[in-house]
Amino acid sequence: MAYSKEQLVEMYKIMQRCRLFDKKIATESKKGKLVGMFHFGTNQEAFEAGLMPLIGPDDYIKPYHRNHGCLSLCDMKLYVAGMLERTTGYNMGIGGDYHQQDIHGLHILPIDGLIAEDWLHDTGVAMALKLQKKPGVVFSCNGDGGAQMGNLYSAMNFASLFSLPMVFVIINNGVAMTTPTEKECKCSEISGRAAGFNVKGVSVWGQDPIAVREAFEAAIDSARQGQPALVEVMTYRKCGHYFGDPKEYETAEREARMTEKYPDPIPRFEKVLQEMGVCTEEELKGYAKEIKNEIAEAFEWAYQQPKITGDMTKGADKVFSNTEGGKL
Ligand SMILES: Cc1ncc(C[n+]2csc(CCOP(=O)(O)OP(=O)(O)O)c2C)c(N)n1
Numbered sequence: 001m002a003y004s005k006e007q008l009v010e011m012y013k014i015m016q017r018c019r020l021f022d023k024k025i026a027t028e029s030k031k032g033k034l035v036g037m038f039h040f041g042t043n044q045e046a047f048e049a050g051l052m053p054l055i056g057p058d059d060y061i062k063p064y065h066r067n068h069g070c071l072s073l074c075d076m077k078l079y080v081a082g083m084l085e086r087t088t089g090y091n092m093g094i095g096g097d098y099h100q101q102d103i104h105g106l107h108i109l110p111i112d113g114l115i116a117e118d119w120l121h122d123t124g125v126a127m128a129l130k131l132q133k134k135p136g137v138v139f140s141c142n143g144d145g146g147a148q149m150g151n152l153y154s155a156m157n158f159a160s161l162f163s164l165p166m167v168f169v170i171i172n173n174g175v176a177m178t179t180p181t182e183k184e185c186k187c188s189e190i191s192g193r194a195a196g197f198n199v200k201g202v203s204v205w206g207q208d209p210i211a212v213r214e215a216f217e218a219a220i221d222s223a224r225q226g227q228p229a230l231v232e233v234m235t236y237r238k239c240g241h242y243f244g245d246p247k248e249y250e251t252a253e254r255e256a257r258m259t260e261k262y263p264d265p266i267p268r269f270e271k272v273l274q275e276m277g278v279c280t281e282e283e284l285k286g287y288a289k290e291i292k293n294e295i296a297e298a299f300e301w302a303y304q305q306p307k308i309t310g311d312m313t314k315g316a317d318k319v320f321s322n323t324e325g326g327k328l
């Protein structure tokens with residue numbers, strides 16, 4: 001499908017927003033202004049650029065821990081405030097970075113601290129939509145490591161059996177924490193397993209936002225017709241598992257091979273946009289600058305916001321709460 005300039009620029013901006021947001025976290029952490037464990041998505045940004053623009057107001061998404069792309073659905077200031085544990089941010093600041101969620105407003109479902117538990121929770125949301133005859137598709141995202149867990153297979157079976165509006169998403173970035181994918185399983189592409197559940201599975205090269213988007217468009221069409229789908233985005237985690245991880249477990253040979261197979265999606269897309277005559281180099285620089293400023297402003301604002309105190313985190317109603325601080 002041919003995309004408009006507006007759509008192509010939106011995809012580019014999403015990639016830059018993810019990359020620059022992670023860079024800002026790195027800078028602030030080095031200054032000692034941020035504490036906590038942050039998982040970056042360096043080199044995986046075409047995934048967010050391909051998927052996020054397709055998520056409509058009726059849909060639900062459960063991001064994963066390496067997923068600042070969900071930012072494109074959020075108010076940047078509230079997101080940063082939530083991340084910095086400020087009471088005016090999402091989840092009243094209780095969620096931190098990992099557990100940003102907004103179930104009722106933005107339909108961003110909670111990420112379970114235990115990897116792969118949420119394949120099942122998210123399938124339950126799809127079941128609820130079906131029972132309530134509500135429109136919308138549920139996107140459940142996890143990594144290749146999360147895809148080795150049995151919950152995915154229970155979830156796919158259930159979604160298929162009940163014809164749920166469900167898209168399973170695997171971000172296969174070649175590693176799970178310190179374990180290369182080839183030591184996790186014998187399949188180079190995990191999507192083939194979907195066929196065993198009559199789920200429509202596909203693997204897509206994850207460095208091209210257009211290819212990723214097309215794969216998700218087909219998956220969404222299928223899910224809306226009651227045929228659950230699975231999209232495996234093939235990419236490479238260029239960064240460490242967490243910010244500060246020296247990645248000593250990666251060999252130079254593998255790093256070089258994977259980088260060649262999965263090159264940086266941002267300069268690649270910049271070249272594509274220029275060759276297509278969609279944007280000039282100047283325009284692209286302008287978008288990046290605009291985003292950098294937006295991020296800097298959001299951090300400045302968030303630093304001024306009141307910090308949560310210990311007593312604010314107590315109480316069962318605080319475990320899952322929406323932006324208004326209400327109960328589920
Ligand atoms: C059940 C469980 N086991 C282990 C962990 C620790 N852990 C957090 S992220 C992660 C790696 C997950 O790898 P993958 O799903 O491939 O995602 P990636 O980090 O590569 O994006 C692990 C093992 C956890 N959170 N939950």
Ligand SMILES: [Mg+2]
Pocket residue numbers: 143144145171172173174175176177
């Ligand atoms: Mg992984």
